[in-house]
Amino acid sequence: MTSTTNVPRTALVTGAARGIGAAVARQLARDGLAVGVLDLDEADCAGTVRAIRDGGGSATAVGADVADEAAVTAAVARVAAELGPPTVLVNNAGVGPRAELVEMTTDQWDAVLGVNLRGPFLVTRAVAPYMIEAGWGRIVTMSSISAAGDAARVDYASAKAGLLGFTKSLALQLGRHGITANAIAPGFVVSDMTRTSARRLGLDFEEFKRSAAQSIPVGRVGQPEDIAHTASYLVSPGAGFVSGQVIYVAGGPVA
Template sequence: MTHTTDGRRTAIVTGAARGIGAAVARRLAREGFAVGVVDLDEADCADTVEAVVGAGGSATAVAADVSDEAAVASAVARIAAELGPPTVLVNNAGIGPRAELVEMTTRQWDTVTGVNLRGPFLVTRAVCPHMIAAGWGRIVNMSSISAVGDAARVDYGSAKAGLIGFTKSLALQLGRHGITANAIAPGFVVSDMTRASARRLGRDFEEFRSSAARSIPVGRVGEPEDIAHTVSFLVSPDAGFVSGQVIYVAGGPVD
């Protein structure tokens, strides 16, 4: 599934079939990027590709498990061939099922950390040569406020904290190549993940959302577009002196 337009800069967004990833892909398309839309199922990416094309952009949908080394290498190679060398990467793909530590299996731990931490490593490693060749690049890693601790998801919180360390190390190593690396740590954002949390707790989502909003200083929960706005700044030329930072997009300070 490919729609191309010549002369576009190329970005890759993982986990882009829906939610935050889809909002980021749409925003980057409006700003002139061709977008590699990566998710587990290529067919699930159809709506995002259609939205990108509708915004006058170009897109390629690619199915890949970001924790699979061979799948990642193939996906990045295909996007580079069809849209051009990627110089913007948004590592957004993530999973976060809840599990008590004493009930958590090794396989569950490996799956969650595989998608949330190994995945960004694999995709970044595959994309970096294109950025280095261009002498310019922007990497945005999607962490979470869970990085400061998550009692319900120790695997997820650990992976998201690791992603912050990964981001800062990338900034130190890659800055000399004109590449910046930053992390966004969203708070409560309307998404499949927060809807799943409400279901697990047996709560109506709108009530769950309203309850969360009451604890947020700005008085509302986040929308995927709130994260896309921040990505837009971080990948822009205006953010060239911003690197190795964690931006909490949570409607208030995070301890």
């Protein structure tokens, strides 16, 4: 198996323009990785890339719809050309609009599963050959505690549950190549998604967070950096015997 000292240290993080993805990208850059910062609009990635470069790191912005096969293929090839073959992948891009089942259209269902489930498949498929060639790789995919069921978002919950089977299957299939695959399932984390939820409920976001914190054993809501620190460990050389796992980062046990 390839020595980790000879492995290209390039990561690709999807949905990295803001929130959890941006925090993960910045953390991996601090860990010494060059980072491909991918989001739907390349211009939106500028802030994350600037923060990485200001800290002395290396990063490039890439725009692509993760549900678009041709766009994903081109984006991964560009990252490989500009930063080096990616051997670390964090599948973070996701959407989660709320819709009642009886009101949900097939287009809405397809759009949510396209980003949340098809996207990780397309990006992982495009990156995996670089990992196989290197004989080393780390894949981290963002699921959610919603994978256990979400009354407000059956499409989102279905996609996030699918990612658990996807992750475990990757671990079984790719382990012989020195590649690990794990999933992170965040609980309540400060993000655009939770801010949107508060607005839909007509609640002040600070009050929304305080209310959520009351049911979390550690007494606070999560921050994007909480997820970034977990991703940092899972993609490290030291996590080579951790694969096919779901790590709940939710401030307490999840039923």
